[in-house]
Amino acid sequence: MTPIQILDATIRGLPAPRIPVFCNLLDQGARELGLTQQAYYAKGEHVAEGQLKMRSRYGYDNVWSLFYVGKEAELLGCNKIQFSESGAPNVADFVIKDYDDIAKLEVPDDITAHPAWEETAKCLTILREEAVGKYPICAYLTASTTLPSLLMGMDKWLELLLTGPNDVRDELVRKCSDFFQKQIAAYRAGGATVLIYSSPFGSPYFVDMKRFHNFSLPWMKRDLEAGGTANVIYYCGMAPFNKVIEDVIQNLAITTHYISPLADLAEAKNIIGSRGLTCGVIDDIKMINWTAEETRAEVKRLCETGKPGGRFLLGTGLMPSEIPEANITALINAAFEYGSYS
Amino acid sequence: MLDDIINHYNEAVFDTDKEAAFEVIDNALAEGYTPEDIIFKVVIPAINEMMAIITKDPDANLAQHFMTAQIASEVTEKMLLQFKSPPEIVGRVVIGTAVGDLHSLGKRIVSGCLKAMMVEIIDLGVNVAAERFVDEAIAHDAQVIAISAMMVHSATGENGCRKVRKLLNEQGLESRIKIAVGGAPFRFDPELYKTVGADAWAADGISAAKTIVDLIHEVNAK
Numbered sequence: 366m367t368p369i370q371i372l373d374a375t376i377r378g379l380p381a382p383r384i385p386v387f388c389n390l391l392d393q394g395a396r397e398l399g400l401t402q403q404a405y406y407a408k409g410e411h412v413a414e415g416q417l418k419m420r421s422r423y424g425y426d427n428v429w430s431l432f433y434v435g436k437e438a439e440l441l442g443c444n445k446i447q448f449s450e451s452g453a454p455n456v457a458d459f460v461i462k463d464y465d466d467i468a469k470l471e472v473p474d475d476i477t478a479h480p481a482w483e484e485t486a487k488c489l490t491i492l493r494e495e496a497v498g499k500y501p502i503c504a505y506l507t508a509s510t511t512l513p514s515l516l517m518g519m520d521k522w523l524e525l526l527l528t529g530p531n532d533v534r535d536e537l538v539r540k541c542s543d544f545f546q547k548q549i550a551a552y553r554a555g556g557a558t559v560l561i562y563s564s565p566f567g568s569p570y571f572v573d574m575k576r577f578h579n580f581s582l583p584w585m586k587r588d589l590e591a592g593g594t595a596n597v598i599y600y601c602g603m604a605p606f607n608k609v610i611e612d613v614i615q616n617l618a619i620t621t622h623y624i625s626p627l628a629d630l631a632e633a634k635n636i637i638g639s640r641g642l643t644c645g646v647i648d649d650i651k652m653i654n655w656t657a658e659e660t661r662a663e664v665k666r667l668c669e670t671g672k673p674g675g676r677f678l679l680g681t682g683l684m685p686s687e688i689p690e691a692n693i694t695a696l697i698n699a700a701f702e703y704g705s706y707s
Numbered sequence: 708m709l710d711d712i713i714n715h716y717n718e719a720v721f722d723t724d725k726e727a728a729f730e731v732i733d734n735a736l737a738e739g740y741t742p743e744d745i746i747f748k749v750v751i752p753a754i755n756e757m758m759a760i761i762t763k764d765p766d767a768n769l770a771q772h773f774m775t776a777q778i779a780s781e782v783t784e785k786m787l788l789q790f791k792s793p794p795e796i797v798g799r800v801v802i803g804t805a806v807g808d809l810h811s812l813g814k815r816i817v818s819g820c821l822k823a824m825m826v827e828i829i830d831l832g833v834n835v836a837a838e839r840f841v842d843e844a845i846a847h848d849a850q851v852i853a854i855s856a857m858m859v860h861s862a863t864g865e866n867g868c869r870k871v872r873k874l875l876n877e878q879g880l881e882s883r884i885k886i887a888v889g890g891a892p893f894r895f896d897p898e899l900y901k902t903v904g905a906d907a908w909a910a911d912g913i914s915a916a917k918t919i920v921d922l923i924h925e926v927n928a929k
Contacts, residue, residue: 527725685860687860
């Protein structure tokens with residue numbers, strides 16, 4: 366079976382030789398091509414080539430179309446990204462500096478015509494040519510309730526969210542939700558087959574349950590109502606969210622959940638059951654200092670917890686560039702070994 | 708009566724209801740409580756209670772942390788203007804985000820709580836070079852350098868906390884100035900603070916305030 370067939374069978378609860386194994390080696394792509402981060406991320410063909418080489422080298426099941434998280438802010442007017450040779454790029458200039466800027470914020474009518482989308486489109490085209498029918502192509506989309514943190518900074522967004530004015534807050538989130546709807550359609554049309562719905566404000570680690578129900582959930586429904594939830598993975602930016610899994614299944618019909626390493630995986634699997642796919646995620650920050658044996662041991666533990674009953678995927682979180690290559694190899698090899706159903 | 712005030716204030720803070728929290732404070736002042744009472748008998752106990760809740764309940768959320776600090780900071784600023792005499796300062800901390808990191812939320816939560824706990828804060832902002840952390844700590848006679856890092860490379864990189872440690876070591880300042888770190892990477896690997904050369908870490912902004920105050924006391928005790 367090809368990786369995409371393994372994923373499809375796993376989602377449907379059908380027999381597969383092993384669990385699907387997802388990995389995200391984003392910044393490592395630049396190193397692989399011998400480019401600076403800025404040069405690497407400037408061209409869609411570089412990102413596609415880097416991701417295909419990473420997948421080929423380690424043998425995991427997916428490829429990524431994500432450049433860096435701040436790319437979404439660029440589509441909404443951000444024109445300064447701070448690159449680093451040792452880690453992920455940062456948004457260095459917030460589009461919203463004061464509340465007046467919210468009224469001025471414009472969501473492009475057609476985001477695929479925006480210059481900032483051009484390289485993403487190139488990347489998707491190459492990935493589609495190389496991976497279609499073989500490997501899932503992942504895209505990363507930020508929920509409307511979280512995107513404001515990329516546009517105005519997390520502390521300013523929390524302040525607006527928690528203290529208002531609520532009409533200004535809602536205007537901003539509505540624009541972000543409009544953007545989300547356009548973006549998910551663009552990614553689907555571009556060939557992305559797995560859509561990571563990044564919604565940290567859909568986690569009880571970020572907001573209380575009352576605010577989750579009254580604020581986050583209605584906006585998440587709006588985000589997803591036009592494009593649907595097919596192949597959408599619920600992800601809260603590494604924050605735990607077991608407490609809302611049931612709500613997400615019932616209200617959003619998202620049945621695939623990317624569980625935080627800080628959460629109880631067995632509990633999550635028990636909640637999701639046979640209704641969907643449970644994704645166990647390794648604590649890859651610890652992988653920086655772990656030995657290969659320690660990495661293997663953790664993969665074994667995750668597989669033993671999540672694999673019984675099937676419908677289990679093993680994934681990674683941040684995969685910092687400081688992780689030794691030997692640990693990445695150990696991770697993937699152990700996932701194939703302990704994730705085998707034979 | 709004071710217990711009722713504390714309970715009502717805490718309820719408002721935990722509900723992230725800033726307006727209700729200020730109403731409790733205004734009512735307490737109208738009933739004759741002094742600005743000093745408000746800080747030392749309401750706000751600081753509320754922060755301590757939040758720390759206890761976070762310790763017991765890992766699901767205490769970021770919104771509560773943020774509003775605890777935000778309300779505490781604003782109430783403190785307002786009350787300090789009305790103190791009969793300037794309060795005794797517990798100590799000084801130089802705070803900022805590590806070089807290469809532009810995230811300011813954690814720093815803001817820690818600073819809000821520290822302000823209420825009568826710690827003088829020298830806020831260096833974001834993307835702060837190691838040399839500047841040390842220079843400013845010396846210039847202000849600070850007992851603690853607090854470094855926030857939300858990204859793995861800014862938490863573990865050679866130019867962040869590791870370099871601050873190196874500089875303190877080279878200048879013979881390690882007993883006079885302690886280093887505290889915080890931010891997401893440290894939550895995922897609780898041993899990481901040792902790897903990067905910090906003296907202490909905290910899992911969240913509220914607990915970080917206590918960690919920093921403890922370090923100040925440690926330095927002052929020498």
